[in-house]
Amino acid sequence: MQTGTIFNIQPFSIYDGPGIRTTVFLKGCNLRCAWCHNPESWIISPQLEFLSEKCIGCGACFTACPNNAHIASESGHLIDRSKCKNCGLCAQTCYAGALTMAGRQVTSEEVFGRILEDAPYFKNSGGGVTFSGGECMMQLDFLCELLKLCKEAGIHTAVDTAGHFPFSSFEKILPWTDLFLYDIKAFDPETHKKLTGVRNERILENLPLLCERGANVFIRIPCIPDGNWQDMEQIAEYLKNIPVQKVELLAYHRLGEGKRKSLGMDVVTFRTPSPEEMENLLTLFTDKGIPAVYNR
Numbered sequence: 001m002q003t004g005t006i007f008n009i010q011p012f013s014i015y016d017g018p019g020i021r022t023t024v025f026l027k028g029c030n031l032r033c034a035w036c037h038n039p040e041s042w043i044i045s046p047q048l049e050f051l052s053e054k055c056i057g058c059g060a061c062f063t064a065c066p067n068n069a070h071i072a073s074e075s076g077h078l079i080d081r082s083k084c085k086n087c088g089l090c091a092q093t094c095y096a097g098a099l100t101m102a103g104r105q106v107t108s109e110e111v112f113g114r115i116l117e118d119a120p121y122f123k124n125s126g127g128g129v130t131f132s133g134g135e136c137m138m139q140l141d142f143l144c145e146l147l148k149l150c151k152e153a154g155i156h157t158a159v160d161t162a163g164h165f166p167f168s169s170f171e172k173i174l175p176w177t178d179l180f181l182y183d184i185k186a187f188d189p190e191t192h193k194k195l196t197g198v199r200n201e202r203i204l205e206n207l208p209l210l211c212e213r214g215a216n217v218f219i220r221i222p223c224i225p226d227g228n229w230q231d232m233e234q235i236a237e238y239l240k241n242i243p244v245q246k247v248e249l250l251a252y253h254r255l256g257e258g259k260r261k262s263l264g265m266d267v268v269t270f271r272t273p274s275p276e277e278m279e280n281l282l283t284l285f286t287d288k289g290i291p292a293v294y295n296r
């Protein structure tokens with residue numbers, strides 16, 4: 001039995017593949033997207049989150065921390081992240097809910113048991129389970145075992161990935177994966193590096209290989225006017241010859257900003273596209289015969 005680290009299990013999800021799904025969020029990511037909505041996923045181990053607006057100033061965490069990471073400053077209660085070892089002791093004493101740990105270690109059996117509870121909803125809606133993150137392929141053996149357990153139980157399986165792996169990683173999970181939700185975040189390698197921390201040659205090479213191997217693929221593209229918008233024409237040209245089932249255009253939104261703050265990270269903001277801009281973008285893709293949709 002494999003063990004892994006997850007940070008959430010979301011039942012009744014309707015945005016992570018067909019039908020009603022249960023989405024399991026695994027920790028760990030090999031990208032650092034500037035707009036990330038789940039920055040608590042980046043490191044594999046559990047991580048301290050702090051919502052300062054919930055703090056009632058009781059001081060319990062100051063006493064609990066063996067590393068003196070909590071600081072009472074003129075600008076309020078701060079955490080010195082260079083001293084914090086993410087041990088979670090302070091979170092155990094915070095009854096106000098200002099301190100919590102993102103992520104916990106689980107066994108594949110425990111996660112599978114939780115997924116099985118939702119199985120009746122999958123059958124009626126054509127849904128299933130989606131493994132997301134972070135980047136769920138970072139915990140490849142754990143992911144593989146979960147996929148296998150679900151597939152053998154007749155549950156439809158989807159893997160949400162940014163594709164930044166050697167193709168051999170995909171070969172390992174291909175037999176147990178019914179659908180890939182595959183992100184394309186930019187086309188120009190330098191733009192990709194600027195926005196996500198890594199170049200994208202491998203990502204663009206893996207996609208046609210996956211389709212050649214008969215994989216079902218939904219492409220997901222975050223659409224950011226002052227981020228990757230200038231790459232959209234090239235992305236559409238690239239995709240028009242690849243037999244993917246669907247291309248989802250996702251308008252940028254600012255959901256990740258509060259989470260970044262709670263983790264002591266810098267907050268990066270982009271402009272949200274207007275519905276008209278998204279409609280025009282949709283036309284750019286559909287005019288090339290690409291099965292694109294825009295979720296309003």
Ligand code: SF4
Binds near residue numbers: 094097098
């Ligand atoms: S234990 Fe929670 S409520 Fe009390 S001071 Fe620490 S963060 Fe604030």
Ligand code: SF4
Binds near residue numbers: 068070
């Ligand atoms: S998680 Fe541990 S090291 Fe970090 S602030 Fe809390 S008690 Fe201190």
